[in-house]
Amino acid sequence: MVFEPKIVGFLCNWCSYAGADLAGTSRMVYAPNVRPIRVMCSGRVDPTFVIKAFLEGADGVLIAGCHPPSDCHYQEGNLKTMRRIPLLKKMLKQLGVEEGRLRLEWVSASEGEKYARVVNEFTEQIKALGPLNWKVPQPKGGKH
């Protein structure tokens, strides 16, 4: 069976979600692997959300927000994301999650085409990496 990656996409309400909408209304054809979640700001994406997505079966996580430095509706939410996600990549790598499974992109409301391209590229990238299959270890249960 062909591996179809599950990708969770956190899209900011003001730019990237509108960008994804534009890709849809423009009837662009692109990979169906991203499950979009609309958040008010990419800065709202707590690293815990990313970890939870991986734990619950995501093979990749996409975070898309407004272009830095000044497109953010909340002025500096995207700047926090810009620092947070690369550090999170470094930390997750130490825990065995390839850096390529987490992607940060800036997508404005007018960049439907870019959104479609990013999703296609990212889907191919995750296909090459294969499934993540995170299994949380459990205690043995005291058989001894």
Added chain:
Amino acid sequence: MEKYKLAFYWASSCGGCEVAVLDVHENILKVIEIADIVFWPVALDFKYKDVEAMKDNSIDVCFFNGAIRMSEQEHLAHLLRKKSKIMVAFGACACHGSIPGLANFFYRHEVMNRAYLETPSTVNPDNILPQEVTKVKEGEITIPEFYDTVHTLGQTVKVDYFVPGCPPVPDQIMTLVEALIKKELPPEGSVIAGDKTLCDTCERLREEKIVPQFKRIVHTIPNNEKCFLEEGVICCGPATRSGCGNRCINANQPCRGCFGPAPEIHDQGAKLLSAIASISAINEEERVGEFVNSIPDPAGYFYRFTLPYSMLKRKLLREEKK
């Protein structure tokens, strides 16, 4: 009045929690007044079979320190749970996995190879590794199984109270003892510590938490009054539970996070990462690498005391290479 029966046990830990019990100083007399100790391997000569012979629920309170690393520890956790009315996870290792839990960054074979083959002080020409079962002419001898993953006590058995800290402070111990004396026990599952973040209780000077550059503590001499973070020294205060009496902070050292995640949060490491990234002053995309490089070991730093308790619990388990 019939005395309380107390048990103390240590699993994967350094022994500091055993000593912490004595940090209550003369208050220990108060404890002895109300309680008999029925099991305490570090101090008194009892055997496991003595515990096995006890009736179920005959121990009033069991103070269990240390993480669960081996089958023997897991077995004792289950045995003591069965024999005890109240199970207390005592100290950071039992609560969150703590320092022994950092082994979860490695696979079992890596830990074994490091300990028995690779360390410079080891002479082991035949590459002998511990075996669970060894046949000798008198029969078989066995040692406990060494697990691939360190677990917390709470992941192994039901725990009634959590007393975090590396080690816990006398205040926490006396809070619990006094609750026992008054028979006013806190709700099951309570954490016997503060209910705020350490930052909330810190008295150091905070102006504007914006950090031009993060430094390691070894590369700087911290100012005695200012917030560590404002000086660029990573302090785990924003995501760590209070209740320790700010001992490190008062000794001019940043918080290392031993009290575990603050109330309402679960994953201390992820929250710390989030907080540290938020307060960096770097706002140019081309300089983000500088910020990331200034924190050489984010997982080790942010999960120093809580890796087995965290959401991911360990480094991803792949097929173990033999």
